[in-house]
Amino acid sequence: MLELEHGFRVVDVYARLVPDGTTGGLGGQPITPDRLEREMHQAGITRSIVFPPASANTSYVAPNNGVARHSVDRPFVAVARINGTQQSGASVTARLRNAVSSRQEFHTTPEDVEKYAYDDRFHGFVIDPTVDGYPDDAVLATLEDVDLPVIVCGGVEAPPETLATTLLERSFPVVVAHFGGHPLERSRMHEMVDLLDAYDDCYLETSFVRYRDLLERALLEHPDRVLFGSGVPACHPDVAVMEILTLDVSEDKLWRAFSKNACRVFEALAADADA
Numbered sequence: 001m002l003e004l005e006h007g008f009r010v011v012d013v014y015a016r017l018v019p020d021g022t023t024g025g026l027g028g029q030p031i032t033p034d035r036l037e038r039e040m041h042q043a044g045i046t047r048s049i050v051f052p053p054a055s056a057n058t059s060y061v062a063p064n065n066g067v068a069r070h071s072v073d074r075p076f077v078a079v080a081r082i083n084g085t086q087q088s089g090a091s092v093t094a095r096l097r098n099a100v101s102s103r104q105e106f107h108t109t110p111e112d113v114e115k116y117a118y119d120d121r122f123h124g125f126v127i128d129p130t131v132d133g134y135p136d137d138a139v140l141a142t143l144e145d146v147d148l149p150v151i152v153c154g155g156v157e158a159p160p161e162t163l164a165t166t167l168l169e170r171s172f173p174v175v176v177a178h179f180g181g182h183p184l185e186r187s188r189m190h191e192m193v194d195l196l197d198a199y200d201d202c203y204l205e206t207s208f209v210r211y212r213d214l215l216e217r218a219l220l221e222h223p224d225r226v227l228f229g230s231g232v233p234a235c236h237p238d239v240a241v242m243e244i245l246t247l248d249v250s251e252d253k254l255w256r257a258f259s260k261n262a263c264r265v266f267e268a269l270a271a272d273a274d275a
Contacts, residue, residue: 011048047076051064081128083135084132123148152175163192179204192204206227
């Protein structure tokens with residue numbers, strides 16, 4: 001195991017957990033919570049931030065509760081998936097659409113955020129703007145009040161400039177998944193690394209970042225702002241770990257990415273490390 005061979009305590013901040021285990025992955029086989037725990041253990045991953053998959057126009061109450069239930073007595077730390085009424089876009093049409101949009105019964109409310117924040121089963125939030133949209137001002141204000149980390153899926157519908165104006169200017173920590181450039185948008189990933197200079201509470205997560213030069217640049221320039229994420233079950237955790245382990249950076253920077261930085265952002269992980 002990696003932890004035994006190299007002394008790294010590997011923490012994974014980006015793992016999808018399907019409570020009923022019906023979604024395929026890792027060779028097309030269903031990933032039950034038990035199998036996910038075994039695969040993570042074999043990859044040397046000691047703790048994992050887990051959340052349900054994104055699903056459009058759907059309430060996340062039941063999936064979030066399922067993830068929290070299956071995290072009990074497992075090395076999983078549950079974060080709650082949320083959604084919102086706002087869509088990306090700077091055009092007049094987009095601004096008008098957002099101005100008149102209203103919450104539907106499946107949208108996350110400020111009250112939902114408070115319930116998740118003060119429920120000791122959840123330790124943060126996750127949102128995929130491509131599927132979930134962005135939270136409205138009332139939900140964002142509540143996220144600031146509870147001050148828990150938010151993982152956001154960067155990509156076509158969530159480019160760096162949009163993340164900067166919607167989330168990064170807020171006071172809560174933001175972990176941008178996939179370096180903000182999924183799928184394989186190298187220029188956007190570089191833009192996201194550049195933004196680390198401007199936003200002290202912004203962090204980047206490594207899943208599906210296939211460019212060694214980008215990973216090495218981020219670790220060398222901002223060693224305290226890069227967190228390891230596997231992207232399981234779409235990517236095997238063994239592969240994700242080895243991609244980072246073989247980078248041409250110092251052992252200290254690897255240790256930060258694999259464990260220390262995640263413990264700084266997620267209090268539950270820090271408490272576990274101190275135990």
